Amino acid sequence: MKKNIVVQAIAVTLSALICASLAGCGSAGANQKIAQPRIGISQSTSRFQFSRVKLYSSMKEMADDSSHIVAGIVTSQKVEEDVAAPGTHVTLSKFRIMDSLKGDKKAGEEITINQDGRDDPMIIKKNEVVLLFLHEMYTGDARDLPWKGQYSVAGVWAGIYSLSKVNEFTTLSTIESTSSNREKNEEEVNFSRFMISDSDQLPETVSLSEVREMK
Amino acid sequence: MKGKFSSITRGFILRFVCVITTICALVVCLTFASHARAYEISGHKWSSSTIIVGAYGDVSGTYRTALQQAIDNYNQQTHVHLSIHNGGPIVAQVVYESHKDWAGLCERDGSQPPYRITWARTKMNTRWMTSGTSVAKKRLVWLHELGHALGLNHTNNASTVMYFNADYSSFNGVQYLTRDDINGINAQY
Ligand SMILES: [Zn+2]
Numbered sequence: 393m394k395k396n397i398v399v400q401a402i403a404v405t406l407s408a409l410i411c412a413s414l415a416g417c418g419s420a421g422a423n424q425k426i427a428q429p430r431i432g433i434s435q436s437t438s439r440f441q442f443s444r445v446k447l448y449s450s451m452k453e454m455a456d457d458s459s460h461i462v463a464g465i466v467t468s469q470k471v472e473e474d475v476a477a478p479g480t481h482v483t484l485s486k487f488r489i490m491d492s493l494k495g496d497k498k499a500g501e502e503i504t505i506n507q508d509g510r511d512d513p514m515i516i517k518k519n520e521v522v523l524l525f526l527h528e529m530y531t532g533d534a535r536d537l538p539w540k541g542q543y544s545v546a547g548v549w550a551g552i553y554s555l556s557k558v559n560e561f562t563t564l565s566t567i568e569s570t571s572s573n574r575e576k577n578e579e580e581v582n583f584s585r586f587m588i589s590d591s592d593q594l595p596e597t598v599s600l601s602e603v604r605e606m607k
Numbered sequence: 608m609k610g611k612f613s614s615i616t617r618g619f620i621l622r623f624v625c626v627i628t629t630i631c632a633l634v635v636c637l638t639f640a641s642h643a644r645a646y647e648i649s650g651h652k653w654s655s656s657t658i659i660v661g662a663y664g665d666v667s668g669t670y671r672t673a674l675q676q677a678i679d680n681y682n683q684q685t686h687v688h689l690s691i692h693n694g695g696p697i698v699a700q701v702v703y704e705s706h707k708d709w710a711g712l713c714e715r716d717g718s719q720p721p722y723r724i725t726w727a728r729t730k731m732n733t734r735w736m737t738s739g740t741s742v743a744k745k746r747l748v749w750l751h752e753l754g755h756a757l758g759l760n761h762t763n764n765a766s767t768v769m770y771f772n773a774d775y776s777s778f779n780g781v782q783y784l785t786r787d788d789i790n791g792i793n794a795q796y
Contacts (some may be wrong), residue, residue, distance in 0.1 A: 445772070480730070
């Protein structure tokens with residue numbers, strides 16, 4: 393009788409373990425810690441104000457102006473003194489690409505995003521899932537060498553879109569890990585405007601497939 | 608009796624019409640006045656209207672001329688008094704910043720109570736504001752960044768210095784502080 397109870401307990405524990413591991417396999421990406429989406433921050437809340445060189449009248453214009461368009465997650469970040477202006481700071485964010493919509497980068501690759509300033513609503517945060525419209529900072533000009541491998545955001549803040557819903561991260565993880573059904577999956581992942589300002593005429597929300605069609 | 612009554616009624620109606628017309632005129636005036644105002648105050652300001660600007664980095668040649676002209680424009684048109692001396696709490700820098708989509712940048716403190724600005728840092732990016740860019744365009748960018756340093760935010764009016772993009776303002780004929788920019792500064796100092 394006592395032996396029976398022990399066997400039953402082992403069986404229950406084992407099946408619970410198997411179930412837990414199976415559930416884990418089914419949504420490996422979804423288990424990764426991600427930050428709550430940040431949508432609709434007012435540009436005037438930033439300590440940093442910019443005189444922009446270009447304002448975008450459409451998403452297509454911003455897409456055409458960007459060398460790279462990528463969706464992914466901020467894996468780590470650090471604050472450094474700006475190489476160009478000692479005494480001022482830049483935030484360098486390591487960004488893992490989960491879907492590449494324009495440019496020579498592939499899903500799984502990591503790039504560095506260079507944003508002016510630190511500790512500001514305008515700056516992307518660790519574990520945030522965002523869609524980024526980027527410029528490659530190294531243009532071949534010798535003066536650009538300090539920024540080789542770094543990317544800046546198109547329109548300073550305009551080119552940042554935040555994941556609309558946390559559960560869409562699972563679909564984004566599927567896009568990263570497999571190329572099957574890419575078109576269908578990209579339709580289901582939506583991003584919303586991160587920072588609101590009247591400077592640009594951009595849509596509030598876009599799906600990855602809509603952005604892919606624009607490039 | 609009938610005549611007296613009708614004259615009283617007429618007088619009352621006339622006075623009533625006058626009052627209504629005055630109210631309507633006031634409402635129209637106020638509506639236009641509020642539409643005309645474009646400036647946006649951040650709510651952060653310096654405790655004194657006399658502030659020193661320290662010029663560092665490559666603020667020389669036309670960059671320096673443009674900065675001095677911008678400062679003169681503030682001194683002549685607004686209630687603030689700016690001057691250039693090293694060590695001033697407003698720092699002006701000219702730097703090359705590779706591919707960043709800004710011609711000018713301003714960082715300022717004062718976002719916490721009591722919302723007093725004690726330092727600000729302005730930068731001009733020589734990637735876009737090259738040595739060949741006109742003094743007028745550089746002056747416009749300095750005017751814009753100094754406006755942020757003094758506590759102004761962006762406007763939605765492309766005919767003001769404080770619009771998001773200096774090229775658009777310049778295209779609309781803006782060369783110096785406009786009446787709206789001046790009102791924005793003077794509303795705080
Ligand atoms: Zn600005």
